[in-house]
Amino acid sequence: MPFAKAPQAWHLSGMDRDIANRTAAARPGATLEHPFGDDLDTWKVGGKIFAIVGAKGRGTTLKCANPDTAALLIDMGRAEPAPYLKRGGWVLIPWDRMEGEELAERVETSYQTVRATLTKKVRDAL
Numbered sequence: 001m002p003f004a005k006a007p008q009a010w011h012l013s014g015m016d017r018d019i020a021n022r023t024a025a026a027r028p029g030a031t032l033e034h035p036f037g038d039d040l041d042t043w044k045v046g047g048k049i050f051a052i053v054g055a056k057g058r059g060t061t062l063k064c065a066n067p068d069t070a071a072l073l074i075d076m077g078r079a080e081p082a083p084y085l086k087r088g089g090w091v092l093i094p095w096d097r098m099e100g101e102e103l104a105e106r107v108e109t110s111y112q113t114v115r116a117t118l119t120k121k122v123r124d125a126l
Contacts, residue, residue, distance in 0.1 A: 019100040020053045020060045023107040029126030030111070043111075046122040050114040051107055059094040060103065061085065062110035089113075
């Protein structure tokens with residue numbers, strides 16, 4: 001039976017939270033809101049959520065490119081089903097399961113996936 005990778009020393013929620021927030025903030029048209037409380041940074045593009053970054057929570061909630069990718073991440077133990085967003089390829093990535101570079105890539109994928117659902121007019125305005 002394979003052993004789970006031990007968390008890296010840098011895997012502190014503050015550092016991972018910073019990576020997720022910096023990556024989200026750098027996306028064109030990204031806006032930060034707090035509709036679920038001050039402890040959840042909710043990033044939107046064109047009025048649609050693409051990332052929810054927990055302050056005291058367990059990680060970052062992101063949309064995968066497709067439900068199969070979400071299922072694979074969950075099966076591999078890299079993510080969990082996202083609370084309140086059970087359908088459509090949403091996952092919760094706990095802070096200790098993914099290194100910063102991969103987390104940043106997943107935030108970018110989530111942004112691109114949600115952005116692609118926007119109308120051309122809204123995308124062009126970003």
